[in-house]
Amino acid sequence: MGPVADSYPLDSPSPYPAAEIARAWQRERPGTPTDSIEIVTPLWRLAKLFADDRRRVLADAGVDPATLDLLSVLRRAGTPYELSTRELSRRTLVTAGAISQRVARAEAGGLVTRRTADDGSRAVVVTLTEAGHDLIERTVDQVLTREAELVASLSPTARTQLAAQLQDLLDEVARVARKPSGQR
Numbered sequence: 001m002g003p004v005a006d007s008y009p010l011d012s013p014s015p016y017p018a019a020e021i022a023r024a025w026q027r028e029r030p031g032t033p034t035d036s037i038e039i040v041t042p043l044w045r046l047a048k049l050f051a052d053d054r055r056r057v058l059a060d061a062g063v064d065p066a067t068l069d070l071l072s073v074l075r076r077a078g079t080p081y082e083l084s085t086r087e088l089s090r091r092t093l094v095t096a097g098a099i100s101q102r103v104a105r106a107e108a109g110g111l112v113t114r115r116t117a118d119d120g121s122r123a124v125v126v127t128l129t130e131a132g133h134d135l136i137e138r139t140v141d142q143v144l145t146r147e148a149e150l151v152a153s154l155s156p157t158a159r160t161q162l163a164a165q166l167q168d169l170l171d172e173v174a175r176v177a178r179k180p181s182g183q184r
Helices: 018-028 037-061 065-076 085-092 096-108 130-150 156-177
Strands: 082-084 112-116 124-128
Touching: 018 037, 037 065, 037 130, 065 082, 065 085, 065 096, 065 112, 065 124, 065 130, 082 085, 085 096, 085 124, 096 112, 124 130
Parallel strands: none
Antiparallel strands: 082 124, 112 124
């Protein structure tokens, strides 16, 4: 299975070094802010490479990313591996409609069951089946082992530092992105 074609900006990683791209913009548009290029461009490229690699691993394992996400959230919830659809939506950051579709597909595949909550409410509770548990146990090992291979060139100290820096950047970008452009 070859790389999956996504829409811009993840259609294909550019072979040009980010510094070269920044220099070209500085040459062609002096005064244009280019400081972000050497950070954002490699992040886009890494996102594309990681996403394509994960899709290949999941295709080999016979599971799609949305199902992996659903089963992973249920598995991480701990015994008895069940959550309400509302909590699934909150933890996966997708809409209630998307959760409903994911649950329906997983239920049809025998990976989860759903039932009305025992508390008399109208809440729906989703539970991981034995088949779903087996699939997520197998798949999470494959995915995490592969991702460990992809970052193995970084020392444990470098991984810890990079993880902290990326979280700081993510927190700040999430904060700034909620505001209209030009307002900090």
